[in-house]
Amino acid sequence: MALLQAINPLLSAGWQRDGHEWRLENDSGWRLKDYEARGGYQSLKKILAAKMSPDDVIAEVKKSVLRGRGGAGFPTGLKWSFMPKGSPEKYIVCNTDEGEPGTFKDRDIQRFDPHAVIEGMIIAAHAVGAARGYNYIHGEIYELYQRFEEALDEARAAGYIGQNILGSGLSFELFAHQGWGAYICGEETGLLESIEGKKGQPRYKPPFPANVGLYGKPTTINNTETFASIPYILRDGGDAFLNLGKPNNGGTKLFSVSGHVNRPGNFEVPMGTPFPKLLEMAGGMRGGRKLKAVIPGGSSAPVLPADIIMDCTLDYDSIAKAGSMFGSGAVIVMDETVCMVQALERLSWFYYEESCGQCTPCREGTGWLHKVIQRIEHGHGRPEDLDLLNDVSNNIMGRTICALGDAAALPVLSFTKHFKSEFEYHIEHKKCLVPREIQKAGSIFHTRLMAGATC
Amino acid sequence: MLIDKNMLSEATLKKIDREVAKYPADQKQSAVMAALIFAQDEKGWLANETISLVAKYLDMPEMAVYEVASFYNMYDMQPVGKYKLTVCTNLPCALSGGVHAAEYLKGKLGIDFNETTPDGKFTLKEGECMGACGDAPVMLVNNKHMRCFMAPEEIDRLLEECK
């Protein structure tokens, strides 16, 4: 990780690989004193000492071309500038409800660098004039919720949060809110409903959270990695961050690589890095097998066949041009042992399960998609099923309150487009093109090799 | 341990109070998710009586609390075994043995998903992405403890630890 430490030292500095696991140089490395020793809270101190105005902070973030790391890629500085000036009650919310299949970067940030998130949130609070914030943490990582609360205690005791921070007159209170198992709460307005103590059902937009957010008040909501990138930008400057990546795609980014590679894990690389380079960092293809397909941005992004993804660079523009989405930077790698029908069946079940049920096209459509894909997978497919899948998908797209509807449809459209022959084979022959034993060999307990490892 | 159906323990109420204090004074209901977690910890699962207790304590309509309890997957609306094991079988995990880990557990425990062993010790659940796909197979023990890289020998060890 030496290269990465040099280029963005606040994001993944000190993360090391120990066998198959990522860990810190020392187990307490996430604590305040270690974070400070790595240069942590220097940006906050600098801003306060220089009495940098909110507008100047926002200008610096705009210059960095940091784009939201939660999936939509919206420019962060611009989002902050939408917050109305002068309203007395405003909020900052961090989205750590990481549940998009394939994505596991925010967990490592919370595990190794909770103070980077805290520092980023304090700076954001200053920039938008919020006096209170919440970090919404995915239900399944309770141990990291507890760690975050400990980190908050440390930051409070050191005077980084609370009243009159470091004697500057700035006040900011920050708390953790624990989720409890609902993917839809990752959608920002579903998340706000959830903090309000309700079912996490997304709201109509507009109004956007910047105008009507938490408790009806102006709210800025960003992803964990977005906030964790802020200290670097304010310390070394927006230009420095932008130059780490490429135009329109500032900075470095954590990519979560999962699936059929030798070393799954998070890798921080400059935006614009060629995909084959990332694959190589992840140890290459498991068992030396052939790459078949990659979902480049979390399960909601369209799948890309090997020949297309191998020519891509890892940035919003290149992935979009190839017909997919950069999303959360979750790279799901599949080799030739994968049956694409079975893979899609599992994904379609996920969206069906996690639809919040508010919109008819999503609630009914996700059920239909799963039912039809399931029958194809289990040898009961009908010749007209591919058209039916297309129809149902197109009837969901763009007709729902939130983007989960599209997220359910896009995998279906892309799998059936790029791997049509496999679906047709399934329908005609009532079985997989890829023999069962081969499928099994591809996925069975890969981790047997690394027994003994714990979280 | 004797479980009193008619009240929440002092310790639980104290934890709830700490949560309530995180939110603006007029937004007590924001603590409902945490309160239900603590109530579930204390009682083992969320019976209607328990949900009513939480509602009363937070001055919320019972129906509103019930809606929250039934919306989020990790609340148990039915009794579960002493150890609830939730295995992620979503696609990224499945590519690295998630489904096989679940099959292995089913075989070992002699139960299917959503079932409890006759001795009341284990309940098995199928989970969705836990945000730890690089560490597959991944499972949760009683909602709060994540176990990673669960190869067969690791699963055996886990089952032995569950006394």
Ligand SMILES: Cc1cc2nc3c(=O)[nH]c(=O)nc-3n(C[C@H](O)[C@H](O)[C@H](O)COP(=O)(O)O)c2cc1C
């Ligand atoms: C179904 C769905 C799930 C989402 N899940 C997450 C998530 O787990 N984490 C996240 O940061 N954003 C998620 N998002 C995106 C958020 O709505 C929002 O765009 C993001 O948190 C904004 O932060 P950013 O601008 O820093 O990316 C999700 C969106 C949808 C539609």
Ligand code: SF4
């Ligand atoms: S699109 Fe689906 S998940 Fe989103 S609000 Fe509508 S029903 Fe709920």
Ligand code: FES
């Ligand atoms: S798919 Fe299993 S943890 Fe993400």
